[in-house]
Amino acid sequence: MKRVITVAGEYLMEVAHHKAYYGVAAAVVILTLMLPFLPTAGVGIQLDLFREASLGLGLIMTLLIALVLGSTAMRNEMNRRTIYNSLSKGVRREEYYLGKFVGICAALLLSLFFFWLVVLIIVLIRFQLFNPGLAKAFFTIWLEGCLVASICLWASMYFHPFISVLIGTLFYVVGHVKGHVLYRAMTSPDSNLVGRVVAGFFYFVLPNLEKLNINETVAHGERVFPVGAGKLALLTGLALSFVAVFVLLGMVSFRSRDL
Amino acid sequence: MYIYEVGSEPIMAVLEVRDLRKKYTSLGGKSREALKGLSFQVEEGSVTGLLGPNGAGKTTTLKILVGLVRPDAGSVKVLGRDWCVDVLREIGFLPEQPYFEYYMTPRRLLRFYGRLLGLEEDHLPGKVGHVLNLVGLEREADLPLEKFSKGMLQRVGLAQALLGDPRLLILDEPSSGLDPLGRIQVKELIAEMREKGVAVLLSSHQLSEIEEICDRVVMLYGGREVAAGTLDELLYRGDEVEIRLKDGIPAGLAEKLRNHVLSEDKGKRTFVVKRAVQSDVLRLLTESGVEVEELRPRRISLEEFFLSRLREARED
Numbered sequence: 226m227k228r229v230i231t232v233a234g235e236y237l238m239e240v241a242h243h244k245a246y247y248g249v250a251a252a253v254v255i256l257t258l259m260l261p262f263l264p265t266a267g268v269g270i271q272l273d274l275f276r277e278a279s280l281g282l283g284l285i286m287t288l289l290i291a292l293v294l295g296s297t298a299m300r301n302e303m304n305r306r307t308i309y310n311s312l313s314k315g316v317r318r319e320e321y322y323l324g325k326f327v328g329i330c331a332a333l334l335l336s337l338f339f340f341w342l343v344v345l346i347i348v349l350i351r352f353q354l355f356n357p358g359l360a361k362a363f364f365t366i367w368l369e370g371c372l373v374a375s376i377c378l379w380a381s382m383y384f385h386p387f388i389s390v391l392i393g394t395l396f397y398v399v400g401h402v403k404g405h406v407l408y409r410a411m412t413s414p415d416s417n418l419v420g421r422v423v424a425g426f427f428y429f430v431l432p433n434l435e436k437l438n439i440n441e442t443v444a445h446g447e448r449v450f451p452v453g454a455g456k457l458a459l460l461t462g463l464a465l466s467f468v469a470v471f472v473l474l475g476m477v478s479f480r481s482r483d484l
Numbered sequence: 485m486y487i488y489e490v491g492s493e494p495i496m497a498v499l500e501v502r503d504l505r506k507k508y509t510s511l512g513g514k515s516r517e518a519l520k521g522l523s524f525q526v527e528e529g530s531v532t533g534l535l536g537p538n539g540a541g542k543t544t545t546l547k548i549l550v551g552l553v554r555p556d557a558g559s560v561k562v563l564g565r566d567w568c569v570d571v572l573r574e575i576g577f578l579p580e581q582p583y584f585e586y587y588m589t590p591r592r593l594l595r596f597y598g599r600l601l602g603l604e605e606d607h608l609p610g611k612v613g614h615v616l617n618l619v620g621l622e623r624e625a626d627l628p629l630e631k632f633s634k635g636m637l638q639r640v641g642l643a644q645a646l647l648g649d650p651r652l653l654i655l656d657e658p659s660s661g662l663d664p665l666g667r668i669q670v671k672e673l674i675a676e677m678r679e680k681g682v683a684v685l686l687s688s689h690q691l692s693e694i695e696e697i698c699d700r701v702v703m704l705y706g707g708r709e710v711a712a713g714t715l716d717e718l719l720y721r722g723d724e725v726e727i728r729l730k731d732g733i734p735a736g737l738a739e740k741l742r743n744h745v746l747s748e749d750k751g752k753r754t755f756v757v758k759r760a761v762q763s764d765v766l767r768l769l770t771e772s773g774v775e776v777e778e779l780r781p782r783r784i785s786l787e788e789f790f791l792s793r794l795r796e797a798r799e800d
Contacts, residue, residue, distance in 0.1 A: 227599070227602075228599070228600055228602075231596065231599040231600060232600075235596050239585055239587070242587040305583045306579065306582075306583045307583045307584060307585060309550075309552060309577070309579040309582070309583075310577075310579065310582060310583075310584070310597065310641075310644055311597070311600060312550070312551060312552060313550040313551070313552070313572055313575065313577040313579075314572065314573075314597055314600035314601045314648070315569055315570060315571075315572035315573040315600070315601060315602065316569075316600050317569050481554070483508075483547075483552070483553045483554060484547070484552040484553065
């Protein structure tokens with residue numbers, strides 16, 4: 226475990242030296258600061274709109290970081306051969322892989338934590354409301370980011386970072402639309418049997434990312450659907466189960482790989 | 485553990501490689517056998533050179549030894565133990581043209597590697613300082629690596645290889661990118677490691693370097709060992725002698741010796757003859773009043789040996 230933390234810590238430091246990382250974070254913060262000045266912000270429920278838009282921006286930031294870090298964390302090391310020095314120090318490949326993944330998750334968590342602070346401060350100044358409950362939505366965004374990163378990291382064992390980014394994006398899109406589309410295909414009496422079986426297989430095998438999307442609920446102050454600790458625990462369990470599967474698959478791929 | 489005796493000194497095989505095989509298969513299904521049953525061993529306190537042209541299997545061998553590539557068959561034993569990831573803590577590895585994260589400083593990088601090696605946190609600063617001192621980078625220890633020249637990066641590579649007090653040091657082109665002074669320092673460092681009983685396995689294209697540093701040589705071609713032994717065993721030609729004269733050969737005598745001389749230097753002071761005709765040649769020289777300065781078994785250069793063995797291997 227000590228080596229996993231060492232690798233994760235060093236990767237976090239490496240991310241902290243990426244200018245692009247700050248570029249994405251700064252762009253999102255600037256856009257968030259501009260939200261209250263949008264013409265549409267002057268009508269309707271301003272607070273809810275601001276919260277929803279800032280959570281959306283947080284999601285975009287997390288996705289971008291997860292896609293890029295997941296696709297490059299291991300691949301770049303393999304391409305640059307910096308991995309030779311580390312692996313020849315007696316680190317198990319599984320430890321190294323897990324360390325990188327934990328490093329990515331930590332980078333995502335830190336980015337979201339600082340962004341949450343920014344949103345919290347803006348809400349407090351602009352709407353005179355202390356709203357720490359936003360953290361629930363940021364937390365599920367983080368879970369989603371970890372899931373996307375685990376897919377990209379696994380894909381990067383076989384593919385160029387660009388392809389891994391595409392795979393991660395595809396996974397994200399399918400994960401969000403699949404619930405509705407696959408459920409319809411699985412239950413529709415118009416579909417043939419094979420189509421229903423295939424749709425049913427993917428419906429149950431692929432994670433339903435839409436379940437992790439509580440942005441709207443939280444943005445509207447959980448007035449209709451409160452998000453309790455039980456639901457959060459359930460969502461965490463769901464996300465972490467899929468993360469564990471993808472990380473394990475990635476470890477197996479990395480273990481059998483010649484470098 | 486494999487132990488054998490040379491005189492009264494027990495010598496331990498730090499590394500034993502037996503019948504190592506590796507085949508690479510491309511996505512298109514084409515396969516290439518990189519290693520076809522390679523066996524050799526490296527003893528403690530010795531420097532063994534791994535020689536061979538490009539594609540001979542040197543890098544694959546080194547990568548297998550440090551777990552970067554999985555062999556298809558064969559065995560590797562380090563200090564008598566079957567290869568497992570834990571034996572890597574007894575091995576120091578310098579890859580060819582080592583790459584690092586350039587935002588780091590040598591001190592931070594070495595601390596990171598020290599933690600991966602499982603070194604005690606309390607001992608880490610002292611240990612890092614020691615290896616930085618060994619490779620002559622103590623003054624640059626806190627500069628970012630992006631400011632380093634190729635030679636300085638090579639020194640950082642050496643430092644990380646030495647960090648865990650390895651019993652086996654594997655060096656891939658250790659002098660690559662180093663200036664003459666740096667090369668001398670590397671040679672001295674390797675000699676120091678040998679004195680401490682460290683077994684060194686060295687891969688290099690610089691034959692003069694191998695000839696100067698190594699005790700033994702394993703030559704590879706096409707994934708197989710084509711020659712192995714100490715430099716004396718490989719380079720001495722038992723059936724030929726080298727005769728060095730105090731002055732040159734007189735013109736008249738040169739004509740008489742022409743049939744016997746296999747080769748001679750430009751100044752015509754040193755020449756090689758078959759051992760079978762050695763006494764005839766010496767008699768002719770003595771009769772002509774030519775003074776012989778030295779007579780010794782002929783030793784060819786490693787380059788000559790390498791080229792001739794390579795030709796034979798290609799013909800096979």
